[in-house]
Amino acid sequence: MSTLKRSIVAALFILAGTAVRFYHLEDQSLWNDEMFSLDVASTALVSIQTKLVAYYHHPPLFFYLAHVTLSWFGQTAWALRFPSALFGSLTVGLVCFCAGKLFNPRAGIIAGLFCLFSPLHLAYSQEGRPYALAGFLCLSSFYLLYSNIQEKKLHWMILYIVTLVALLYTHHWGIFVVASHVIAVALFSPASWMDKRRLLISWMIVGLAYLPELFALRSQMLTTSADGWFWVDRPNFNEVYHLLTLFSGTYFKIASSVFELPVYMQAVGITAIALVIAISIGRAASPPWRARSNGNVGGKVVLICFSGTLLVPFLISFFKPEVFVWYRFPVIGFPLLCVLVGGITERWKALTIPAAVVLIVGGSVGSVQYFSWSKANPKDVAAYVDTVSRQQHVRMIIRPKEFAPLLNYYYKGDAIQYDEAYLETPLGEIVDTAASFMYISLDVPNEIRAYMDRHFEKTTERRFPGEAHMGMVVGMYRQKAEEE
Numbered sequence: 001m002s003t004l005k006r007s008i009v010a011a012l013f014i015l016a017g018t019a020v021r022f023y024h025l026e027d028q029s030l031w032n033d034e035m036f037s038l039d040v041a042s043t044a045l046v047s048i049q050t051k052l053v054a055y056y057h058h059p060p061l062f063f064y065l066a067h068v069t070l071s072w073f074g075q076t077a078w079a080l081r082f083p084s085a086l087f088g089s090l091t092v093g094l095v096c097f098c099a100g101k102l103f104n105p106r107a108g109i110i111a112g113l114f115c116l117f118s119p120l121h122l123a124y125s126q127e128g129r130p131y132a133l134a135g136f137l138c139l140s141s142f143y144l145l146y147s148n149i150q151e152k153k154l155h156w157m158i159l160y161i162v163t164l165v166a167l168l169y170t171h172h173w174g175i176f177v178v179a180s181h182v183i184a185v186a187l188f189s190p191a192s193w194m195d196k197r198r199l200l201i202s203w204m205i206v207g208l209a210y211l212p213e214l215f216a217l218r219s220q221m222l223t224t225s226a227d228g229w230f231w232v233d234r235p236n237f238n239e240v241y242h243l244l245t246l247f248s249g250t251y252f253k254i255a256s257s258v259f260e261l262p263v264y265m266q267a268v269g270i271t272a273i274a275l276v277i278a279i280s281i282g283r284a285a286s287p288p289w290r291a292r293s294n295g296n297v298g299g300k301v302v303l304i305c306f307s308g309t310l311l312v313p314f315l316i317s318f319f320k321p322e323v324f325v326w327y328r329f330p331v332i333g334f335p336l337l338c339v340l341v342g343g344i345t346e347r348w349k350a351l352t353i354p355a356a357v358v359l360i361v362g363g364s365v366g367s368v369q370y371f372s373w374s375k376a377n378p379k380d381v382a383a384y385v386d387t388v389s390r391q392q393h394v395r396m397i398i399r400p401k402e403f404a405p406l407l408n409y410y411y412k413g414d415a416i417q418y419d420e421a422y423l424e425t426p427l428g429e430i431v432d433t434a435a436s437f438m439y440i441s442l443d444v445p446n447e448i449r450a451y452m453d454r455h456f457e458k459t460t461e462r463r464f465p466g467e468a469h470m471g472m473v474v475g476m477y478r479q480k481a482e483e484e
Contacts, residue, residue, distance in 0.1 A: 088125025
């Protein structure tokens with residue numbers, strides 16, 4: 001297929017990706033991390049990097065883009081998520097283009113369909129966080145690396161350097177993407193030593209451009225307590241199983257909930273993804289090691305880049321667990337897996353095409369379920385608080401201080417709000433004299449809630465589950481009737 005025809009097909013996939021990823025973009029509730037994104041991106045443009053360096057482990061590029069879209073479209077969840085939906089849609093087309101270029105037109109269409117309907121990729125394309133942008137740049141940098149190996153033209157080299165720098169200024173996992181490129185070129189590349197030297201120079205330029213952000217990251221890591229990562233799973237080889245469910249889109253965590261398809265679909269999805277990886281490894285290991293056909297060269301390079309992007313941080317996580325959050329960071333390398341899914345259909349079609357079809361059909365089912373799934377509860381909590389406070393004429397709400405931004409994004413009532421505290425003056429006096437009030441708390445053992453339950457009459461209570469974190473309890477209280 002010519003480059004023009006391949007580009008037209010890729011453009012059609014971008015349009016399809018746009019339709020799916022912008023569909024109900026604002027329906028899912030914002031959650032803690034997205035509210036952080038909204039807070040930072042709403043800061044003056046010149047202050048974003050300063051704020052990030054001072055407090056958070058985040059490079060600034062996504063926040064600059066979000067700042068622009070918030071300025072254009074207003075301070076809404078839709079505007080915050082616009083960059084992710086845009087680059088998620090572009091990724092669908094780029095996956096199709098890359099697989100078609102490396103393998104054949106059928107591989108491009110299969111890879112594009114797998115990415116298009118993946119509930120995992122859809123979820124992060126509707127998330128006001130940097131992951132969809134990082135995934136797009138990860139795949140772009142791979143394609144530009146491959147183009148440099150094949151054609152050795154200056155414009156490919158310049159684009160490659162710019163893309164890697166953009167990736168590193170989007171998410172620190174870009175370090176592992178660069179490491180995987182180095183491994184790929186060291187272990188396998190038909191390029192001459194002169195061509196490899198050009199790549200080495202490009203990595204040095206990228207490294208120099210990344211130094212300011214690297215110093216900021218180092219400083220933050222030295223001053224941040226390991227206790228701050230209490231929510232991160234300790235590394236274990238069960239994470240291999242979790243990665244298979246993650247990439248098949250049958251089970252993953254995001255925000256307050258777990259996205260989960262039926263167990264039998266998880267088993268089928270795991271089998272299909274494992275088959276994709278096994279066949280890709282077998283193909284890469286088969287002679288001739290230095291064959292120059294596009295499929296053979298491209299298949300080896302994309303497999304090494306995908307594997308290195310995962311294995312390097314996974315091994316490091318045995319020493320620093322926060323480096324590898326299995327249900328979040330690996331999504332950056334997911335577009336490379338999509339290319340592999342298309343690539344395996346070049347051979348053993350009786351086995352590989354059914355496996356790819358299973359993944360596409362499973363993804364389609366998962367995408368439909370995604371739009372009826374709720375990833376976070378703040379929107380529902382705010383709606384419930386608004387309804388009950390109006391119906392029962394409640395004028396006082398007590399809630400955790402950290403929950404206030406999320407609550408107030410959705411809550412439009414006029415009840416007076418107080419920060420949760422241990423009922424000391426003045427809050428204790430206010431509570432003791434209030435006719436009624438509403439108390440919002442995290443669904444964990446809580447001394448304040450225990451006090452409320454003992455000293456006041458609880459008229460209603462509703463729990464909003466949070467399987468990953470942030471379950472909420474909303475209770476309605478009033479003074480007990482005086483005993484005669």
